[in-house]
Amino acid sequence: MAEDKIAVYFCHCGTNIAGKVDVEKVTAWAAEQPNVVVAREYKYMCSDPGQDLIKDDIKNLGVNRVVVAACSPTMHEPTFRKAAADGGLNPYLLQMANVREHCSWVTEDRDDATAKAKRILNAQIHRMPFNESLEPIEVPVNPAVMVVGGGIAGIEAALKLAQSGKKVYLVEKNPSIGGHMAMFDKTFPTLDCAACILTPKMSAAGKHPNIEMLAYSEVTQVDGYVGNFKVKVNKKARFVNTDTCTGCGLCLEACVVRKVPNEFDVGLSKRSAVYIPFPQAVPLRATIDPEKCLTKKGKKCKQPCVAACGPGAIDFDQQDEILELEVGAIIMATGFQLWDPAQDARYGYGRLDNVITSLEFERISNASGPTGGHIVCKNGEAPKSVAILHCVGSRDQNYQEHCSRVCCMYSLKFAHLIKEHLPETEVYELYIDMRSYGKGYEEFYRRLMDEGVHMVRGRAAEVTDVALSPEEEGRLVVKTEDTLLRIVRRIPADMVILSSGLAPASDAKSVAQTFGFGCSANGFYLERHPKLEPVSTVTDGIFIAGCCQYPKDIPDTVAQAGAAAAGALALVDNPTVKVEPTISYIDPEKCSGCHICVSLCPHVAIQYNEEKGVAEVISAACKGCGVCVAACGSNVPQQRGYLDDQIFAEIEGAMAV
Amino acid sequence: MRYLYYPGCSGEATGKAYDMSTRAMMEKLGVELAELDDWNCCGATSYFNTRELDSFAIAGRNLAIAQKQGDEDLCVTCNACYTALEKANHYMAESPRIREAVNGALGSVGRSYDGSKHVRHIMDVLINDIGLDAVKEKVVRPLTGLKVACYYGCQYSRPWGIFDDVEFPVTMDHLFQALGAETVDYAAKMKCCGGMMMLTKEEGALRMCHELLYCAEREDADVVVCACPMCEMNVEGYQPRVNKAFGTSFNIPVMYFTQLVGLALGASSKELGIDKQIVSCDRVVAAISA
Numbered sequence: 001m002a003e004d005k006i007a008v009y010f011c012h013c014g015t016n017i018a019g020k021v022d023v024e025k026v027t028a029w030a031a032e033q034p035n036v037v038v039a040r041e042y043k044y045m046c047s048d049p050g051q052d053l054i055k056d057d058i059k060n061l062g063v064n065r066v067v068v069a070a071c072s073p074t075m076h077e078p079t080f081r082k083a084a085a086d087g088g089l090n091p092y093l094l095q096m097a098n099v100r101e102h103c104s105w106v107t108e109d110r111d112d113a114t115a116k117a118k119r120i121l122n123a124q125i126h127r128m129p130f131n132e133s134l135e136p137i138e139v140p141v142n143p144a145v146m147v148v149g150g151g152i153a154g155i156e157a158a159l160k161l162a163q164s165g166k167k168v169y170l171v172e173k174n175p176s177i178g179g180h181m182a183m184f185d186k187t188f189p190t191l192d193c194a195a196c197i198l199t200p201k202m203s204a205a206g207k208h209p210n211i212e213m214l215a216y217s218e219v220t221q222v223d224g225y226v227g228n229f230k231v232k233v234n235k236k237a238r239f240v241n242t243d244t245c246t247g248c249g250l251c252l253e254a255c256v257v258r259k260v261p262n263e264f265d266v267g268l269s270k271r272s273a274v275y276i277p278f279p280q281a282v283p284l285r286a287t288i289d290p291e292k293c294l295t296k297k298g299k300k301c302k303q304p305c306v307a308a309c310g311p312g313a314i315d316f317d318q319q320d321e322i323l324e325l326e327v328g329a330i331i332m333a334t335g336f337q338l339w340d341p342a343q344d345a346r347y348g349y350g351r352l353d354n355v356i357t358s359l360e361f362e363r364i365s366n367a368s369g370p371t372g373g374h375i376v377c378k379n380g381e382a383p384k385s386v387a388i389l390h391c392v393g394s395r396d397q398n399y400q401e402h403c404s405r406v407c408c409m410y411s412l413k414f415a416h417l418i419k420e421h422l423p424e425t426e427v428y429e430l431y432i433d434m435r436s437y438g439k440g441y442e443e444f445y446r447r448l449m450d451e452g453v454h455m456v457r458g459r460a461a462e463v464t465d466v467a468l469s470p471e472e473e474g475r476l477v478v479k480t481e482d483t484l485l486r487i488v489r490r491i492p493a494d495m496v497i498l499s500s501g502l503a504p505a506s507d508a509k510s511v512a513q514t515f516g517f518g519c520s521a522n523g524f525y526l527e528r529h530p531k532l533e534p535v536s537t538v539t540d541g542i543f544i545a546g547c548c549q550y551p552k553d554i555p556d557t558v559a560q561a562g563a564a565a566a567g568a569l570a571l572v573d574n575p576t577v578k579v580e581p582t583i584s585y586i587d588p589e590k591c592s593g594c595h596i597c598v599s600l601c602p603h604v605a606i607q608y609n610e611e612k613g614v615a616e617v618i619s620a621a622c623k624g625c626g627v628c629v630a631a632c633g634s635n636v637p638q639q640r641g642y643l644d645d646q647i648f649a650e651i652e653g654a655m656a657v
Numbered sequence: 658m659r660y661l662y663y664p665g666c667s668g669e670a671t672g673k674a675y676d677m678s679t680r681a682m683m684e685k686l687g688v689e690l691a692e693l694d695d696w697n698c699c700g701a702t703s704y705f706n707t708r709e710l711d712s713f714a715i716a717g718r719n720l721a722i723a724q725k726q727g728d729e730d731l732c733v734t735c736n737a738c739y740t741a742l743e744k745a746n747h748y749m750a751e752s753p754r755i756r757e758a759v760n761g762a763l764g765s766v767g768r769s770y771d772g773s774k775h776v777r778h779i780m781d782v783l784i785n786d787i788g789l790d791a792v793k794e795k796v797v798r799p800l801t802g803l804k805v806a807c808y809y810g811c812q813y814s815r816p817w818g819i820f821d822d823v824e825f826p827v828t829m830d831h832l833f834q835a836l837g838a839e840t841v842d843y844a845a846k847m848k849c850c851g852g853m854m855m856l857t858k859e860e861g862a863l864r865m866c867h868e869l870l871y872c873a874e875r876e877d878a879d880v881v882v883c884a885c886p887m888c889e890m891n892v893e894g895y896q897p898r899v900n901k902a903f904g905t906s907f908n909i910p911v912m913y914f915t916q917l918v919g920l921a922l923g924a925s926s927k928e929l930g931i932d933k934q935i936v937s938c939d940r941v942v943a944a945i946s947a
Binding site: 465 | 825844845872
C-alpha cells in the first residue's frame with residue numbers, strides 16, 4: 001500500500017467555528033501530526049475556492065487521504081466527497097470532523113472548544129489509514145409514486161405527478177379524499193368558497209388515468225429503500241361493491257340507523273350507518289360503518305339498504321384486502337388534527353353550551369352544514385354577541401408552544417362571516433398578537449376593523465356562565481385583560497368560538513416510525529433540513545408536504561405539495577439511483593448460521609442461505625444501521641466505513657490529545 | 658400508615674377546626690400523624706412573592722426538620738402551606754444554587770436539607786394512599802341527600818397539578834360522591850377568595866367572596882367545603898359584610914372537607930370542631946344524622 005498522505009482542512013465557517021475555536025492554533029498543530037502532509041484553514045471550505053484547495057492538493061501534492069474539520073457530515077459531507085472525487089480520489093477516503101454542531105455551537109469557553117476541536121480532529125486523523133475505497137451501489141428506480149393522505153396537499157402532489165406521466169397511488173384513510181379543506185366554508189383572505197376551489201381538483205384526481213385512488217385504505221408496512229419501496233396497504237372493506245355502486249344515496253335514506261354522529265360535520269349532525277361523507281365525495285361511493293350497522297353487529301335488521309340498492313352493490317361479506325405495491329418514492333401528506341380545547345378547562349369546552357371550536361364554526365357557517373349556513377346558538381337563536389378566542393392551545397407553554405399560523409386569519413374570516421350574516425351582532429377578537437403575514441392578509445385585517453369588529457388585545461383568561469350583572473344573565477362571559485386599555489374586562493357573549501391550534505395527528509409518531517423517519521419536538525414530521533430541504537425526510541425517497549410537517553395555510557400547503565412532487569419526480573424520473581456503499585457484509589467463512597442477525601434486521605435485508613448454511617446481506621436492502629454488527633456473538637457482520645479498526649482508531653485518536 | 662404532619666400557623670388559630678378535624682378523620686381511618694417537631698410558619702404566599710430566597714429558607718427549615726425526624730412523607734392540610742413548602746422543596750431539589758444558598762442559612766442553626774422529602778397535600782394522601790374504597794368502607798353516616806359545593810381554592814393544584822388537574826381539579830368531588838353526597842357544578846371552585854387582600858383592600862376581596870357565595874347559592878348547595886383555612890375564613894366569616902356590600906342575604910354553611918368526611922366516618926361534631934364554625938352547620942349535621 002502506498003504511503004498515507006493526509007491533508008487536513010479546517011473551516012472557519014465565518015465566525016460559526018472560528019468564533020469559539022482557535023483555528024490557527026489547531027491547524028498548525030495538525031500539520032505536525034504523523035502522515036499529515038498539509039494542513040490548511042479557510043473561511044468557507046464549502047465555497048468553490050475552498051473545494052478547489054482539496055482538488056489541487058490531491059493533484060499537486062499526491063494527497064491520498066482527506067479530513068475536513070467543519071460542520072456536520074449530514075450538511076456537507078456529500079459536497080466534500082464530490083470535491084475529492086473531482087480531484088481524482090475515491091470519495092470514501094475523505095472524512096468529516098464535526099467541529100461545529102458537536103463543538104463550537106455547544107461549548108461556551110474558547111479554550112475548552114479549542115481543546116475539544118483538537119480531539120475531534122485527531123480522531124479522524126488516526127482513522128484515516130484504515131479507510132478503504134468504496135464504490136456506490138447503483139440500483140434501478142421504480143417510476144411509480146405513492147402519496148399518503150388525500151387532503152389538499154396529497155391531491156395537489158398526486159395531480160402534479162400524474163400530469164408528468166407517472167403512476168400515482170393516492171392512499172386516504174377516510175372514505176373520501178378532501179381532508180380538512182373540504183370541511184371549510186370560505187377561505188381567507190379572498191373569501192372564495194373552499195368547496196368551489198377544491199372539488200374540481202378532487203374530481204380531477206378521481207378521474208386521472210394515472211392516479212389509482214385507494215380511499216378508505218391505510219398503509220400497514222413499508223419495506224425497501226429509495227427507488228424500491230414495497231408498501232402494504234390495507235384496503236378496508238366498505239361492504240359495498242365500489243364497481244357497481246353509483247353513489248345514488250338511496251341506501252342512505254333506507255337505512256334504519258340514523259343517529260350516528262356525522263364526522264364530516266364534527267358530530268353536529270347525524271348520518272346513517274351506511275353513508276357517503278358529503279355530496280361531493282370522491283370516490284362517490286357508499287360505505288357501511290361496521291360499528292353501527294345492525295347486520296354487521298349481528299343484530300336483526302330487515303336490510304332495507306339491500307332492497308333500495310338497484311345495482312345490488314351491498315355486500316356484507318366483503319373482506320379487507322391487503323395490497324402489496326411497489327413504488328420508487330413516497331410523499332407523506334397526512335395532515336393535522338385540531339387541538340382538543342377540552343384540555344384547557346378554563347374555556348369550558350364540553351361543559352358550557354355555545355362554546356364551540358373553530359372547526360365546528362366552519363360547519364355551522366357552511367351552507368351545506370348542519371344549520372344550513374345559519375349562524376345560530378344551540379337554542380336556534382342568532383347570537384347577539386360572539387367572542388372569538390385566539391391561541392387556544394397554541395403559543396401556550398402549558399400545551400403547545402408553537403404558533404399555529406392560520407388561526408388569526410381564520411378568526412378574522414369568522415368575524416367577517418358573522419358580520420355578513422348578522423350585521424347587528426357584536427364580534428370580539430381576543431388576540432395576543434395579530435399575525436397577518438401573507439399576501440393580502442394585512443389588508444384583510446384592516447378591512448375587518450372597518451367592518452366594526454372589536455379587536456381586544458388580551459388572551460382570554462376564562463369563559464364562565466356566572467353572571468354578575470343583568471346584562472350577563474343567561475349568557476356566557478369571557479374574562480380577559482385588555483392589555484391596550486389596561487383594564488380587566490368581562491365580555492358577555494352568546495357564542496364563544498375557540499380558535500384552536502393545529503396539533504400533530506394523534507398517530508403521527510407511529511406513522512413516521514412505519515415509514516422510517518422521525519418527528520420534531522413539537523410532534524410534526526421532521527424535515528431533513530428546516531430551510532433547504534423542507535420537503536425531504538432523513539429517509540431518501542420519502543417526502544413530506546402540508547400540515548403534517550408544520551401548520552400552514554392553503555397557499556403554502558399547495559406550494560409545498562408541488563415542491564414534494566418535484567422532489568419525487570427528480571428521483572423517479574431517473575432509471576437508476578446510487579445508494580451508499582456503507583452497508584454491512586457477512587463473511588461466509590466465519591458465519592455459523594445462528595440466525596440472530598436475520599431476525600433482528602429491521603429492514604429485512606439479511607436472508608438465510610439454506611444451501612450454504614449462512615446469513616447473507618441483500619446489499620440493495622441494507623440501510624447500514626449496524627444492528628447486525630452489534631448483535632452477532634461472533635463479530636462476523638462488518639459494516640463498511642464503520643469497521644472495528646476504524647472505530648478503535650477514532651477512539652484512540654480522541655483520547656490521545 | 659404513618660405521616661409527618663405539619664399543621665401550619667392557622668391550624669393553631671383561625672383554622673383550629675381544620676387541625677382538629679384532620680386528626681379526628683385520620684384516627685378514624687387508622688392513620689397515624691406525627692406532628693413535626695418545633696415547626697415554624699411556612700412563609701405563605703406573601704413571603705415568597707416579596708423575598709423569594711428568604712422564603713425558601715423559612716420553608717426549608719421545616720423540610721430539614723422533617724428529613725431528620727423520619728422517612729415518612731410530610732403531610733400538609735393548608736393549600737398555602739402546601740404550595741409554599743412544595744415550592745421550596747421543588748427549587749431545592751432542582752437548583753444546586755438555591756440548595757446551596759438555603760443550606761448556608763440553615764447551617765447557621767445546625768440544619769441542612771437535600772431536597773429529597775415528599776410534601777403531600779392531605780387530599781393527595783386520602784385519594785392516592787388510603788384510597789376512596791378504603792374510606793368508603795369506614796363510612797357510618799353516608800352523606801346521602803346532601804348537596805356539596807367543593808371549593809378547592811386557587812392554590813389547591815396550581816401551579817403544578819401534582820395530584821389533580823391544574824385548572825379543573827375533580828378529586829374533592831370524587832371524594833364526596835364516594836361518601837354518598839351530590840356535588841354541584843361549582844363554577845367558582847378554583848377562584849381566589851381574596852386571601853389577605855381582605856385586610857388591605859376589603860372591597861375587592863368582598864367582590865371575590867361574593868362570586869364564590871353566589872355560585873354556591875345558584876346551584877342550591879347545602880354546604881361549601883374548603884381545603885384551606887384562608888378560604889374558609891373569608892367565605893364563611895365575611896358573609897355579613899358581603900351581604901351588606903351587595904344587598905344579598907347569604908347564610909351558607911362553610912366547612913373544612915375534613916369535618917364533613919369526619920362526620921361521615923362517625924366522629925362527633927365536637928371532635929371535629931364543628932361548633933367553632935361561624936355560620937351554623939346544624940342543618941348539615943341534622944341532614945346527615947337523619
